[in-house]
Amino acid sequence: MLRCHSKFDLYLVTDRAICAERGLVSIVDAASSAGLDAVQIRDDVTPDAELIALGLELLAFLRPRGVALIINNRVEIAAAIGADGVHIGQSDMPPAQARAMLGPSAVIGLSINDPAQVAAVDPDIVDHLGVGPIYGVEVKTDAAPAMGLEGLRRCRKATSLPIVAIGAIHTHHIPELIRAGADGIAVVRAIISADDVAGATRGLASQMAEAKMRHTV
Numbered sequence: 001m002l003r004c005h006s007k008f009d010l011y012l013v014t015d016r017a018i019c020a021e022r023g024l025v026s027i028v029d030a031a032s033s034a035g036l037d038a039v040q041i042r043d044d045v046t047p048d049a050e051l052i053a054l055g056l057e058l059l060a061f062l063r064p065r066g067v068a069l070i071i072n073n074r075v076e077i078a079a080a081i082g083a084d085g086v087h088i089g090q091s092d093m094p095p096a097q098a099r100a101m102l103g104p105s106a107v108i109g110l111s112i113n114d115p116a117q118v119a120a121v122d123p124d125i126v127d128h129l130g131v132g133p134i135y136g137v138e139v140k141t142d143a144a145p146a147m148g149l150e151g152l153r154r155c156r157k158a159t160s161l162p163i164v165a166i167g168a169i170h171t172h173h174i175p176e177l178i179r180a181g182a183d184g185i186a187v188v189r190a191i192i193s194a195d196d197v198a199g200a201t202r203g204l205a206s207q208m209a210e211a212k213m214r215h216t217v
């Protein structure tokens with residue numbers, strides 16, 4: 001069953017260290033006003049109470065804008081915040097357990113690092129797949145090797161679930177990702193490291209819309 005708000009064209013994954021002096025809240029605020037569909041808080045070290053407070057602060061302006069708030073891995077935190085969903089990895093909590101904790105309306109994304117993993121995905125539990133890294137990694141030090149466009153194509157052939165591609169993605173990659181089967185993209189540095197966060201977000205969103213339009217013609 002596909003949750004009505006789980007098809008994400010443009011998905012920002014946060015990193016507090018890269019946000020640095022500009023601050024995570026400020027960057028998410030700017031990006032979410034310029035064409036994002038979802039924001040994922042990826043943070044395994046911040047204490048629970050602090051992360052809940054951050055999530056509630058973000059939710060206060062994300063929800064009115066129709067931007068989904070997703071929490072990486074920490075399902076209990078997502079439940080406490082009332083976030084729109086979670087993203088879990090292959091070695092994290094099983095998707096069925098996350099679904100039982102968060103209920104039927106929550107968005108559950110699952111990381112796919114190898115096309116062979118797609119066969120085990122239950123589409124009645126998982127809403128979309130985060131496939132990658134496609135080109136490599138810019139942030140996460142424990143990521144799997146890059147699977148490239150061929151790996152993305154293999155994943156596309158193996159599932160009808162929405163695919164969000166991730167891994168060193170920038171604007172110029174979007175057309176070939178759409179042709180290879182991605183429904184959306186997740187980015188980190190392409191937005192967070194930009195001098196003009198809102199401008200970078202608008203550029204990515206515009207390129208996504210154009211690539212999808214050309215692909216369907």
